[in-house]
Amino acid sequence: MTAVESSAPANHSGYSDNVYSGKQEHRDQVYAILEQNDLIPKHRIESEVGWFYDVLGLDDMYFMLEKPETVAGHITALYGAELSSSNKSNPLNVAFESAYENSAMFIHNSVPGVSKTDGISYEKKIDSEFLDVSVPERAFRVESYRSRGK
Secondary structure: OOOOOEEEEEOOOOOEEEEOOOHHHHHHHHHHHHHHHOOOOHHHHHHHHHHHHHHOOOOHHHHHHOOHHHHHHHHHHHHHHHHHHHOOOOOOOOEEEEEOOOOEEEEEOOOOOOOOOOOOOHHHHHHHHHHOOOEOOEOOOOOOOOOOOO
16 A cells, blocks of 8 residues: 555644555556446446545545456445345435455445434444454554545
8 A cells, every 4th residue: 555645734623644656556556446336337337436436525645545346346336235224214324344354344334423322332342342442462443534525
């Protein structure tokens, strides 16, 4: 993976956005994987990839750390959630979880500043499954991103 090539000026919160110089190549690889997997209709791949990379608002660090195969899997899962939601009168409700031995990814809807009291508490889940059991020989790092997109 390519390291951060530069940082953009700090935004209003004081956070400097990461800038991934290999993002277009990464995106192209994801596009090719999705075409090959044939799980998303070919005429929808460009818009789904565009939404994920450009509209969702994920920090470039996500793309630097995740392999194109993993990102393609996340896009496919979110597309499936979109299809499932389109058959109901409810707005898109994403509750995506992908956990492996050494990493995990959770994508879910939330309202900024509002704590949920029902359903899955991802913060508690992350604490109990990764942080509370952490020891020097097997420690985890948490990276959390709030999308600025839709």
